[in-house]
Amino acid sequence: MLPLLSGRIQTRLFLLALAGSLVTLLLAPLLPGPVKDHFLVLGAVALFGVGWELVYHLLMQFRWEKDWPTLFGLVTAVPEGLVVWLALRPEPLAFCLHFGAVWLAVWLLANGPMRVPFLRWRFRGGRLL
Numbered sequence: 218m219l220p221l222l223s224g225r226i227q228t229r230l231f232l233l234a235l236a237g238s239l240v241t242l243l244l245a246p247l248l249p250g251p252v253k254d255h256f257l258v259l260g261a262v263a264l265f266g267v268g269w270e271l272v273y274h275l276l277m278q279f280r281w282e283k284d285w286p287t288l289f290g291l292v293t294a295v296p297e298g299l300v301v302w303l304a305l306r307p308e309p310l311a312f313c314l315h316f317g318a319v320w321l322a323v324w325l326l327a328n329g330p331m332r333v334p335f336l337r338w339r340f341r342g343g344r345l346l
Contacts, residue, residue: 220284222274224343226267228331231345232323233263240319248311255315261301262319269297287328294320 220228237259245252273293277283285293298316302309331338335345 220343222270224341224345225273226270227345228327228338228343229266229270229323230263232326232331233259233266233319236322236326237262237319240322241315244315244318248315249308250311254307258301258305258307258312258315259319261305262297262316265297265300265304269293290328291324294324 238256241252241255241259245255248255273285277285294317298313298320301316302312305312338345
């Protein structure tokens with residue numbers, strides 16, 4: 218089954234809260250600035266991410282399969298990261314390291330290990346609740 222819009226939003230928010238917070242806590246001592254600034258970036262990624270899911274849903278309606286190839290999911294980090302950076306204007310190098318690590322962790326979890334603890338996740342359109 219293809220992920221539904223509500224399932225993609227739930228999965229995005231769940232993985233950002235779980236994996237994003239963990240990666241942020243691990244990287245925060247290595248990055249300049251207070252920890253709260255890094256969590257502000259994470260919150261902005263989650264907030265703007267819901268908006269991006271609406272845009273992606275609209276764009277997917279023009280595709281035959283109504284879904285993205287997996288590589289598109291990875292490449293979408295570029296426009297999403299650019300919008301968050303333009304909105305918050307954090308220090309560029311720290312932002313790139315933090316955003317890139319969080320994005321890669323979320324993408325890897327969504328495309329692999331997520332299917333182990335949530336066996337029915339795929340069959341419920343990506344919904345967790």
